[in-house]
Amino acid sequence: MKKLSIRDLDLKGKRVFMRVDFNVPMKEGKVGDDSRIRATLPTIQYALERGARVILASHLGRPKGERNKKYSLLPVQDYLAGVDFINSVEFADDCVGDEARSMSEVLEDGEVLLLENLRFHKEEEENDEGFAKQLAELCDGLYVNDAFGTAHRAHASTAGITRHVEKSAAGLLMEKELEYLGRVLESPERPFVAILGGAKVSDKIPVINSFISRRVDKILIGGAMAYTFFKAAGFNTGKSLVEDEMMDTAREIRKRAEAEGVRLVLPTDHQVVDSYDPLNSRKTIPVEFTNQGLVGLDIGRETVALFSKEVEDAKTIIWNGPMGVFEEKGFEEGTVGVARAVAAAAERGATVIVGGGDSVSAVQQAGVADKITHISTGGGATLEFLAGDELPGVAALNDK
Ligand code: AMP
DSSP states (O other): OOBOBGGGSOOTTOEEEEEOOOOOOEETTEEOOOHHHHHHHHHHHHHHHTTOEEEEEOOOSOOTTSOOGGGOSHHHHHHHHTSTTOOOEEEESSSSSHHHHHHHHTOOTTOEEEEOOGGGSHHHHTTOHHHHHHHHTTSSSEEEEOOGGGTTSOOTTTTGGGGGSSEEEEOHHHHHHHHHHHHHHHSOOSSEEEEEOSSOHHHHHHHHHHHHHTTOSEEEEOSTHHHHHHHHTTOOOTTSOOOGGGHHHHHHHHHHHHHHTOEEEOOSEEEEEETTSTTTOOEEEEGGGOOTTEEEEEEOHHHHHHHHHHTTTOSEEEEESOSSOTTSTTSOHHHHHHHHHHHHHHHTTOEEEEESHHHHHHHHHTTOGGGSSEEOSOSHHHHHHHTTOOOHHHHTSOBO
């Protein structure tokens, strides 16, 4: 790793400003799914065990620069108080100002101070210099970023703050993300297969282009994305979700892939419903038999078998985006099937990286999460990284 790591810092007795990703769903005033918090606990534990005084800062939701109780991080204090290696966790009602400052000053070694939602101030997303400086003043010149999921944003707590501290380092989770994703970009073992799904081609163009430039061996495309490619090739896609303005782009991508020797693999069958009778008309048909009234909502079994075969000998697999409307009962089979196929490849020794909220829930739903080599905590950040862009939150960290 080229970037400074928390392991390079002398933490004893120091107040460390740690940017974490506690952007978790809340349920009746409590933390719902705690995956994001658990992912960053090793970094917090590492710092506390070395006698650091840890100041935790995060955003939650989109409060648009205003205080809003709905987006308070207070429930996370309760959660952290229940973590076995955390002995003391205080909560500052505002992430800047006198109260936060005096609370940070009385912190003892091995204690935690959690700050209220950074995005209660519009200056956070504006990467405001003065606000970044106020955040930095809470610590003793040491900054750690463990929030990979927001590293693609240049905000005060991910970028600006680093201009006002002595040392800016990656946390253990950030380091792990950069290592796994970096290795895939720089020296992937082959065959290298990318699987892309979800609704929007437009969101994924940079990453598809980057995969083609890096000459991945195959790109498997499922989800609604596939219909934009089908329609661009002259197929009838019925009432399936298509991005009409992306038709030319889809044709260009196909041409580029062919020129670079990258195989684009599209579904051969799909689960459809009749748009006039969606509840009673589910059936699986070959993609070329789609008529005007049909909506495609998942890949079919033949396609699951095809995609499973395509990843069989893979040594590196990257998966982002569901194969269908998997959050609706009855249309999760394709996505769960692909989750099983990539898990089986991982068991055969392939490096398998799954990113993006939906694909991550799918591997959990399929019960194979523990088999996946690396589950990335980033959605947009993972895609931007894989597209070859330097993330502002990573660029801002000191080099080793
Ligand atoms: P994205 O944000 O582009 O990764 O898209 C994720 C969304 O794509 C999920 O909410 C899925 O329900 C949706 N999706 C996947 N396949 C289809 C499909 N065939 N038709 C409509 N939506 C889909």
